[in-house]
Amino acid sequence: MKILVCISKTPDTTAKIAFTDNNTKFATEGVQWIINPYDEWYALVRAIELKEKDPTTVLHLVNVGGAENDAIIRKALALGGDEAIRVNIESQDSFTIASQIAQVAKDGGYDLVFTGKETIDYNGSSIGGMVAELLDWSYVSLATKLDIEGSNVKLTREIEGGEENVETSLPLVVSAQKGMAEQRIPNMKGIMGARTKPLKVVEPVAAEALTSIAGFELPPAKAGVKLVPADNPEELVRLLHEEAKVI
Amino acid sequence: MSVLVYIDHTDGEIKKSSLEAASYGAQLASQLGVAAHGLVLGTLNAELSALGKQGLQKVHQVKNDSLNQFDPGQQAAMVAEAVTSLGATVVVLSNNVTGKALGPRLSARLRAGLVAGAVALPDTGNGFVVKKAVFSGKAFAQVAVSSPIKIIALTPNAFSVSNGDGNAEVADINLTVPAAKIKVTGINKIKGQIPLSEAELVVSGGRGLKGPENWGMIEELADLLGAATACSRPVADSHWRPHHEHVGQTGGAVAPNLYFAVGISGAIQHLAGVNRSKVIVVINKDPEAPFFKAADYGIVGDAFEVMPKIIDSVKKLKGK
Ligand SMILES: Cc1cc2nc3c(=O)[nH]c(=O)nc-3n(C[C@H](O)[C@H](O)[C@H](O)COP(=O)(O)OP(=O)(O)OC[C@H]3O[C@@H](n4cnc5c(N)ncnc54)[C@H](O)[C@@H]3O)c2cc1C
Numbered sequence: 001m002k003i004l005v006c007i008s009k010t011p012d013t014t015a016k017i018a019f020t021d022n023n024t025k026f027a028t029e030g031v032q033w034i035i036n037p038y039d040e041w042y043a044l045v046r047a048i049e050l051k052e053k054d055p056t057t058v059l060h061l062v063n064v065g066g067a068e069n070d071a072i073i074r075k076a077l078a079l080g081g082d083e084a085i086r087v088n089i090e091s092q093d094s095f096t097i098a099s100q101i102a103q104v105a106k107d108g109g110y111d112l113v114f115t116g117k118e119t120i121d122y123n124g125s126s127i128g129g130m131v132a133e134l135l136d137w138s139y140v141s142l143a144t145k146l147d148i149e150g151s152n153v154k155l156t157r158e159i160e161g162g163e164e165n166v167e168t169s170l171p172l173v174v175s176a177q178k179g180m181a182e183q184r185i186p187n188m189k190g191i192m193g194a195r196t197k198p199l200k201v202v203e204p205v206a207a208e209a210l211t212s213i214a215g216f217e218l219p220p221a222k223a224g225v226k227l228v229p230a231d232n233p234e235e236l237v238r239l240l241h242e243e244a245k246v247i
Numbered sequence: 248m249s250v251l252v253y254i255d256h257t258d259g260e261i262k263k264s265s266l267e268a269a270s271y272g273a274q275l276a277s278q279l280g281v282a283a284h285g286l287v288l289g290t291l292n293a294e295l296s297a298l299g300k301q302g303l304q305k306v307h308q309v310k311n312d313s314l315n316q317f318d319p320g321q322q323a324a325m326v327a328e329a330v331t332s333l334g335a336t337v338v339v340l341s342n343n344v345t346g347k348a349l350g351p352r353l354s355a356r357l358r359a360g361l362v363a364g365a366v367a368l369p370d371t372g373n374g375f376v377v378k379k380a381v382f383s384g385k386a387f388a389q390v391a392v393s394s395p396i397k398i399i400a401l402t403p404n405a406f407s408v409s410n411g412d413g414n415a416e417v418a419d420i421n422l423t424v425p426a427a428k429i430k431v432t433g434i435n436k437i438k439g440q441i442p443l444s445e446a447e448l449v450v451s452g453g454r455g456l457k458g459p460e461n462w463g464m465i466e467e468l469a470d471l472l473g474a475a476t477a478c479s480r481p482v483a484d485s486h487w488r489p490h491h492e493h494v495g496q497t498g499g500a501v502a503p504n505l506y507f508a509v510g511i512s513g514a515i516q517h518l519a520g521v522n523r524s525k526v527i528v529v530i531n532k533d534p535e536a537p538f539f540k541a542a543d544y545g546i547v548g549d550a551f552e553v554m555p556k557i558i559d560s561v562k563k564l565k566g567k
Contacts, residue, residue: 013496013516017385037497094363098355117347120383120496120519124363125342129319129351138428139319141348144490154432158344158491160257161442165433178483178498179490210360214376214389219522225529225539230548236528237560239544244526246448246505247472247561 001148001170002058004110005047005081006101006128008036009065009072010121019216026121026216035076038116038177045181046146047114048080058082062104064097066090070199077194078186084197089204092212094122098130099207105135111170112153117142117177125175132173140166144179250276251335252285252303253326255345256315259292263408263445264341266301268401270409272339273302275368275399281336285415286329288322289314299413307333307420317345318429323352325422330357330396332420342400343444350400359396366405366523369397383496383519403444404502405523443492446475448505449524451494453479453517455510455531455550459487464554465509471561477501479511495520509550513538530554 011017012032020027035044044061051057061084063073073084085108087100105113113132118125125141132139144163145156151170156163158177186194228236240247252272255265269285276283285298285306295306307329314322326349330338338353340346342364354361362377366387370376374391377399381388443449450469452462462476469476476492483493494501496519506524510531511517518541521527529542532549539545546553 011382013383013519017382019386041497094351094361095354095358098351122381122388123379123383123500124351124361125347126351126354126361126363129348130355132320133323133352133355136320139348139352140429141319142344159434159436160262160344160444161440162434162436162491164431164435166429166431168429178493208358210354210358210392210394211362212391212393214391216381216389217387219385219387222541222543225542225545227539228544228546230546230553233546233548233553233556234560236544236546237557237564240505240526240528241564244505244543246526247564 001054001112002108002110003047003050003060003112003114004105004108005039005044005059005061006113006115007039007044007061007063007073007076008116008119009033009063009069010036010119013037013120017218023215023217024213033072035072036116036119038118040076040079041183042176042178042180043114043116044076044079044081045184046176049181050148051080060085060108062087062101064089064091064100073199074194075186077197078190079184080190082197084199086199086201087204088201092209094124094126095130095210096207098127098134100204101127102131102134103205104202105131113173115173115175117175128173128175135171135173137171137173138168139173140168141175143174143176146174146180249282249284249333249335250279250337250339251330251333252283253338253340253349254285254287254298254306255341255343256287256289256291256293261291261293262341262343264343264403266408267403267406268339268341269298269301269303271368271401271406273409275337275339278368278371284333284335286326286420288325295417296415299415300410302409302411302413303415305416305418307418309420309422309424311424313427314424316427316429316431318427319348319352321425321427322349323356324425326353327356328422329420336396338396338398340398340400342402346400350398354398357396358394359398360392360394361398361400362390362392363400364402365399366402369399380523384500384522385519402502404447441473441475443475443477443494443499443501446501447503448472448474448507449477449501449503450474450507450509451477451479451511452482452509453511454481462488464558468507468554468558468561471558471565471567474505474507479517508538509554511538512536513541
């Protein structure tokens, strides 16, 4: 079986969110970059587990972006995976990124494509579904469990207020979230090994962006907290009822 | 030209998030001066003509039980066919669990730009620009959609349900039903609980509550208020509470009218999942807890002393 895991680079969860160029660009100065947590903790680790169970599995990673992404790709390779592919194009919108990944998936003859449930920067949760549609494959999103038996795949996905068990077959695109696997910390052997794993750079296919970002804004600052004394919690209930009118 | 709203349903009822999408779609349609239609795939108990209250003029339905099992590939093909045959130029759906699977497929299929997680009506004065939350609620982006057909996936609980007195015309629509590739084999729903993603009120607990045995007060307050329960990440990681209650940057994102946080420090990753709540209340014994900076109301105090009094007071308020 051939598995492809999509790896996105995102700002660290504690990064200061600010904008430049008249609020049209994210201010990257001083920002630490990480592998998008959903891609790393859930999608990639589950794929690694599948390879550990069946060592004949081929596991590749894919990233869409410039050479500045290579450090993050090597970090992901330190966790696992045989090689990585970077499609050399500045990412524009979800559709252009998905078009690149779909092409890589098609060319490489993969059976299973993993994404994280969303990236923590653009929160689009779009790439997996778009890739699936472009390939005409099944798509199970927000999955918390995945097991493969031959070409049959059993998954659990989130629904409102619970979960649903589903069955489908390969080829398949899955978006992974909490429950799918447990976060792993790369070890020394992994980090050393990642340096020599192949990182192939491929040129993009033509794809037109459907959306663009016209500008950013920060939410209005909070007015400040109204503190209620601890010996009079009844006052809090009154305020929520009469002033905030939420209960 | 029309706005087509995809109506999502479960257990025979229209989801609240879809009533929001219908209200949004109808207001957008009047902004554009076009008709607002709905599309229902599957069978319901609910009376579809009632979608007129949200402002839809006509609801098209494919009455087929098998469509109650959700396969986003199958449904994307059907919605795309409906978009073409009805001449819709904007598709509105909720960015709920269904919309997150269906929206992107539909977008790629129709080559229609998708705004996933819209929080306001588009600005159509100059182009088509939709506001959405980015950086896990820490900022907003104005997204310009350039394709002829546009898809808007509306964030749940970001737009209020309108309740007029219209009546929608309901009609069957004939669409090709492709074979489903996904089979639902079991459903595991926690009975009687309000789904976190749809909740207007949320009571949430953190590590300050010391252990799962102390969640009685969280559940009791939630019960009294008709609220859903949530928790911080370490609480879910320690299996004090189920994973689906975990909110924050790496869990669920919520935007209720009230987020009531007890014994949660308010780490930046936690705030990322709750910062779009309308009112935030924080109960924490540490006056330096970062959560107070993001809160509207707070009590610096021991949850074990404060919470029983709050519960009593809410009981009185509710006449219980
Ligand atoms: C990449 C990354 C992603 C993350 N994603 C998330 C996420 O999605 N969601 C999330 O929640 N966290 C996330 N975290 C973890 C986050 O950084 C915090 O560690 C976590 O939110 C802390 O949870 P807590 O507030 O429950 O516990 P603590 O930080 O231990 O805080 C407990 C609080 O309870 C108070 N307290 C103690 N006793 C009492 C009492 N008797 N009465 C009242 N108050 C009391 C304390 O003063 C303290 O403020 C993430 C971290 C990283 C690095």
